[in-house]
Amino acid sequence: MLKPVMLMSLAVICGGYQCSLSAAPYDFKAPSPWPEIRKQRIADLLPNAMQRADIDAWLIVCRENNNDPLADHVGCENAGQTAVFMFYFAQEQFRSIAFSPSGESTALAELGLLDNVESIPRAGSAIQSAAAFIAKHDFKAIAINISDSNAQADGLSFSQYRQLIAAVGPKYAPRLISSDTLVYEWLSIKLPQEVDIMRYAAKLTAAWQIEAYQQVVPGETTDADVAAFLKQKMQQAGVTDAWAPDQNPNVNSGTDRGHSHATNRIITAGDVIQTDFGIRLWDRWVTDIQRFAYVLPANETKVPEDILYYWNSAKQGREAAYQAMQPGVKGVDVDAAQRTVMEATGSLPVMWSTGHPVGYEAHDTGPNLGGSKAVSVRPASQKTLAEGMTFAFDGFYSWFLPDGSPKTISVEEMVVITAEGAEYLIPPQQDLILIPTQRN
Template identity: 30%
Template sequence: MKLGDPNISMEKLNQAKILMEEEGIDTWLILTREGTDPSMPLLVSVRSVHLAAIFIRANGEHIVLTSASDFGSYEATGLFTKVIQYDSSVDEKFIDTFESLNVKKLALNVSESDHLCDGLTSGLYEWLSDRIGNEKLGEIEVSSEKILKQLRSVKTASELQLVKKAISLTNEIYEYVFQQVKPGMTEIEMGNIFVKEMKRRGVTNGLGNAFDLPMVCSVRNGLAHRKPGDFKVQPGDIVIFDFSLRYENYVSDIARTIYFLEQGQTAAPKDIQHAFDSAVKAIKETIQFMKPGHKGFEVDAVGRQVIEDNGYPTIRHSVGHQVGRDTHDGGTILGPKRVPKRPEVEGVLEVGEIYAIEPTVIQDDGLPCILVEENVVMTEKGAELLSVPQNELILIPSE
């Protein structure tokens, strides 16, 4: 089954060759079946039904051992020097192929902290150990985590264009939604506007099922990553949208906040406006601070400090995260240091990474909450906005 664009997979495999050479890794082995390994859509663009053994080689001569039913899918990608078919059992051909490669350093998809780098199941690890021996495996195995994180994080030019298109479509849909929402609508009714517009454009939700509703929260009824409910929006309500759109396997992640004016109002109350201004200031200062080489926790501290300095509780989540094939795309996270240690917040920002920036005003008991989320790409000079920023609170008139 095809999962993506083989041309992008070729770009990623070319990146992998360079990274493997830098780390002294001659062979990277991916063992997968029934879609068990999350690196497959990125690297190979095929979903194996049966067990497949994929040898990614630093010399570019990639090999796959595959069943008869999956053979055509792998061959069609054009990614492999050899596509070797096995019949009832892969064992003999696996051992022959492995021994012929004279592997010195073998990368495997194992990670203690990043699920996107932890695709090798315990059962397949035992299978591998049985085939080549515990002692031999112990001598040559290393984690692929470092190179896989970089491959997911640093986008190629083709990947960046697809994310930009997802962001552009997200902006379009938001503009339409703002024209359609009105007092008396439920959260579900507002969410269904997004679904209708996704279907009209031939795209899907980037998070969850294809046509799930995005997050739609009237603050009066509690701010959380919850499903929209039958709560009817009233004048005086703050409503937050958090929407991820998937375009050709790449996603956006943008959040917006609107306010429903009460009768006679021409602006939001001061406490709501102050909360909004604080969130936007935190976003701007975070983006301004972001430079290649800064660590994730250092960036988090900037946005977090702005929120706290403006009189609000500290943010309950990270200030930002990466976006790409997934809405939360692994790699470096713009989050605080914690115990136990989180390796992802110790990561450094690199050119080509795409981040969602979301320092949020979160309060309980119906007090003003604001979520604005922007998407940026890292360049040599710093973070460059990809989304059209929300600099003003969107005001919906009463009827």
């Protein structure tokens, strides 16, 4: 059950940040800005990414239904029959070409996304045509979407791979390499206009969580009620889930449950409530932000000393990670900075990384902010931060509840990396949101 309960102004809860959404700069029910942004990403970011990955060409095979995860990043989201998109360097010039089935090639050419669209007769083969193109240019390093570590760079199916190997033949098959590094270099960087969209989305995400907490009636409201309120806000605004809908938002007033769904647990006095919530705009850009509240027992007006210590310790860890996020710093070192604070403040260990890239997915491509204490050791934790990368990251403090089960505060915020270091997309939560217990 939810009932309106005014706690304080949104401006106060937002740490001075104006949460009013009356002058929204974006209409998420309007056409997406993605087509134009995609053109700019291909023109401005992809050539540099290919050079950093030291490849001559990138080949993407697209098809109907079970398409490559990056299909709509390169323009082949509408493929019916098999199509091949290639981005390459010729005479030191960055170029692009699509080998597209004739039934789709006209519309594709009209988009003006690629330099050239070669129409393939229905009886022909886009893969064979691409293989002939490879031989003509004698590319030395050709990236294809196969990866052991990044699902976004692993879109080539086994049957497509067999067809491609057969088409290019023994001379060029050894030159086919994983696109993992290229995809990493390209997807991890966001354009300024993308960051602006994510900034406003973060503002929405946090403001809605605060509004949801304002509806809580201790002893009546359940975690699932809070989640349902946020789902309603998403539907009204025309945005969707940043991750699995059944687990977004994850509202948890009890012991740690990890990535999970909100339950029918009734929120009561003394609870620390965690809401982990993300929205997806135009089916493209996502957020991942947590907000925490504390339910004051009757006749109490402030947070008890132990809970306040846990909260401030988590913020201290967040600040250490924030200060460590500089261009050129490895993700593992950001994690180490945060875990040093955890150890100093007496936190229990936690299983989760300090942070992760966020943008096109909640757990996007880029450096992983983990691995310093053998917690989720991933190759990406050895990657370095760079300008234009966007992250969600936490400051942790974990302790045992009276029943012996663990409880973790994980103050999660979003940042963009600039030349000077990390920059919050919105001001971080500084104080626990206080929910009074109703008196009889």
